[in-house]
Amino acid sequence: MTAPTLLRRNRRQIERSSSRSGLWVLAIALLLFFQFHVGGFITQGNIVQILVNLAPTLIAAIPAARLLITGNVDLSIAGGYAVLGVLCGFLVSGTGSPLIGLLGTLAGGALLGLLNGTLVRVLQISPIIVTLGLGTVYTALAYLTTNGNPIYDFPSSFSFIAQTRIAGIPVPVIVALLAFAIGAYLLSRTVSGLHSYAIGGNFQAAKLSGVRADRHVLLLYVYMGISVGLLAVVTTASIGSASPTNGVGFEIDVLTAVILGGVAFNGGAGRWTGVLIGVVVLGILQAGFVFEGLNSYYQLLAKGMLLLVALGADQLVAARRRRTKGARSEPGPASDAAAQEAVEIVRRAPDPDAGLLEVDGLRKSYGAVTAVADVSFTARRGTVTCLLGDNGAGKSTLIKMLSGVHKPDAGTIRLDGQELHLEQPADAHLAGIHTVYQDLALATNLGAALNLVLGAEPYQPGRKWLGLLDRARSEKIARERLSSLGIDLSDYFRPVGELSGGQRQCVAIARVNVEGASVVILDEPTAALGVRQTANVLRLARTLADTGAAVIIITHDVDSVMEVADHVVVLNLGRVLFEGDIDEVDAGRLIHLMAGYTGGVSVAQ
Numbered sequence: 002m003t004a005p006t007l008l009r010r011n012r013r014q015i016e017r018s019s020s021r022s023g024l025w026v027l028a029i030a031l032l033l034f035f036q037f038h039v040g041g042f043i044t045q046g047n048i049v050q051i052l053v054n055l056a057p058t059l060i061a062a063i064p065a066a067r068l069l070i071t072g073n074v075d076l077s078i079a080g081g082y083a084v085l086g087v088l089c090g091f092l093v094s095g096t097g098s099p100l101i102g103l104l105g106t107l108a109g110g111a112l113l114g115l116l117n118g119t120l121v122r123v124l125q126i127s128p129i130i131v132t133l134g135l136g137t138v139y140t141a142l143a144y145l146t147t148n149g150n151p152i153y154d155f156p157s158s159f160s161f162i163a164q165t166r167i168a169g170i171p172v173p174v175i176v177a178l179l180a181f182a183i184g185a186y187l188l189s190r191t192v193s194g195l196h197s198y199a200i201g202g203n204f205q206a207a208k209l210s211g212v213r214a215d216r217h218v219l220l221l222y223v224y225m226g227i228s229v230g231l232l233a234v235v236t237t238a239s240i241g242s243a244s245p246t247n248g249v250g251f252e253i254d255v256l257t258a259v260i261l262g263g264v265a266f267n268g269g270a271g272r273w274t275g276v277l278i279g280v281v282v283l284g285i286l287q288a289g290f291v292f293e294g295l296n297s298y299y300q301l302l303a304k305g306m307l308l309l310v311a312l313g314a315d316q317l318v319a320a321r322r323r324r325t326k327g328a329r330s331e332p333g334p335a336s337d338a339a340a341q342e343a344v345e346i347v348r349r350a351p352d353p354d355a356g357l358l359e360v361d362g363l364r365k366s367y368g369a370v371t372a373v374a375d376v377s378f379t380a381r382r383g384t385v386t387c388l389l390g391d392n393g394a395g396k397s398t399l400i401k402m403l404s405g406v407h408k409p410d411a412g413t414i415r416l417d418g419q420e421l422h423l424e425q426p427a428d429a430h431l432a433g434i435h436t437v438y439q440d441l442a443l444a445t446n447l448g449a450a451l452n453l454v455l456g457a458e459p460y461q462p463g464r465k466w467l468g469l470l471d472r473a474r475s476e477k478i479a480r481e482r483l484s485s486l487g488i489d490l491s492d493y494f495r496p497v498g499e500l501s502g503g504q505r506q507c508v509a510i511a512r513v514n515v516e517g518a519s520v521v522i523l524d525e526p527t528a529a530l531g532v533r534q535t536a537n538v539l540r541l542a543r544t545l546a547d548t549g550a551a552v553i554i555i556t557h558d559v560d561s562v563m564e565v566a567d568h569v570v571v572l573n574l575g576r577v578l579f580e581g582d583i584d585e586v587d588a589g590r591l592i593h594l595m596a597g598y599t600g601g602v603s604v605a606q
């Protein structure tokens with residue numbers, strides 16, 4: 002790694018850690034404040050008590066953070082806490098077995114999680130509404146099954162476990178720290194953690210990359226449910242009773258800690274270290290209020306205000322990120338792709354023996370609207386074919402048929418002489434047809450390295466069973482793939498949302514694995530790009546064609562067509578108005594053709 006790269010990366014790491022170090026400073030300041038204001042706050046006994054009080058929040062924090070990172074939320078955790086606590090109470094007092102209580106409650110938690118996740122994904126409405134409704138149902142169930150009375154009569158072994166200490170640390174704290182550590186490991190080191198970030202960054206891009214996004218979110222709700230089951234058992238054993246009032250307002254504690262720790266409410270960002278310090282700050286505040294002898298209503302008020310402050314800070318960070326993204330749409334640093342000198346595009350003479358994509362008589366209607374009436378054209382391997390047309394000409398519908406998103410009503414698609422039956426996008430992928438959609442291509446919160454391996458991530462050698470992502474190999478793969486296309490980025494882990502538009506488009510195109518790509522379709526790749534960025538993207542399209550793919554570019558931009566195209570197809574009202582080689586037209590004629598005006602040009606039949 003070069004010195005400037007190292008410096009840049011270090012700088013960003015420092016920037017990231019400094020925002021967390023602010024919270025650590027706040028935690029120490031709070032400790033000192035309560036120590037000097039009331040006295041006796043920093044004692045071993047009090048610290049252990051703070052940890053015991055924090056145990057439920059610690060257990061719930063990472064699963065809650067992961068849901069937020071994917072752009073979801075679970076507001077049913079207080080209701081789940083109540084009903085699962087009651088379930089645990091019934092099981093332990095009914096059977097006399099703490100083990101049955103534990104296993105039964107965890108299973109109950111998994112079921113609640115499954116219900117939450119299924120309704121969120123199936124109903125496709127806001128997870129806030131779904132989980133708020135379900136949480137109310139769970140709370141009601143806890144009251145209905147107990148008539149509002151606590152359950153007490155547990156065997157002594159149950160409470161004994163909770164009161165046992167190992168090396169001076171109570172068992173509930175050890176359980177909570179273990180649960181947190183496992184969650185942090187899964188989030189930060191594994192492929193599964195990467196998928197959470199990718200889903201939060203761009204759900205569609207993650208899905209198109211092969212991440213099973215719906216299943217992932219469903220499993221995260223189950224993980225959340227099991228964690229709530231675990232904390233319900235821990236609390237019931239610690240308190241020695243199960244009551245439907247347990248956990249009132251608990252979701253506010255968890256969300257406050259997690260958002261305070263820097264997890265973005267809108268998804269895509271957050272780290273376990275931030276979550277940990279968020280939980281610690283909340284724990285110190287709660288204990289401090291008790292020490293100060295403040296009325297519990299003030300505690301409630303303070304917690305609510307803290308949540309508002311955390312949310313406000315989150316929105317400020319999000320707004321800053323948006324502004325930075327806007328500002329960085331300008332050309333990037335000198336060593337990056339968009340700033341590389343635009344190289345003149347050299348067209349090679351088409352190879353008459355190269356394979357062909359042949360589209361013949363394609364037709365597609367949406368109800369009464371015929372989007373593609375009758376389209377036939379050819380795109381030769383090793384060449385760039387530009388597909389032009391005014392708004393509503395049928396370009397998107399045509400590429401959706403070529404990508405397996407829509408099934409044609411009539412017509413055939415042949416590749417190298419073989420007819421293709423594309424029922425779904427996976428069929429097009431298998432046939433070697435890759436489409437780069439303008440807005441759906443990248444998870445902007447991840448770096449180029451992780452975007453390029455998404456869906457086919459390398460695992461650390463011999464550690465696949467642990468799910469460990471091999472970041473170094475991801476970077477190597479990305480570096481090789483991008484450099485084979487003539488792109489050199491200074492930092493492969495810099496979120497692509499921070500790259501310039503041209504760089505982003507280059508990374509999106511590089512997601513297409515050149516080996517095995519027979520047809521590459523680029524949907525408006527130069528829309529909203531500057532002159533030099535456009536030149537680089539076009540150069541990339543030419544490089545792809547030189548590897549032997551048939552490149553099809555959908556565009557409105559006549560200048561780009563004149564610069565890069567070997568072959569041109571103009572669509573108008575769902576029909577081919579013109580098909581021919583680039584030397585048969587000039588820019589003026591293309592503009593006329595796009596407007597549907599054929600004056601003097603040979604028109605395809």
Ligand SMILES: Nc1ncnc2c1ncn2[C@@H]1O[C@H](COP(=O)(O)OP(=O)(O)OP(=O)(O)O)[C@@H](O)[C@H]1O
Binds near residue numbers: 392395
């Ligand atoms: N899902 C749909 N349901 C109904 N009509 C549709 C649908 N998708 C497209 N159409 C109609 O089909 C026609 C062709 O649309 P299409 O999006 O394919 O054109 P386009 O050339 O890609 O346009 P643009 O450049 O504006 O994206 C339009 O009249 C459009 O309104």
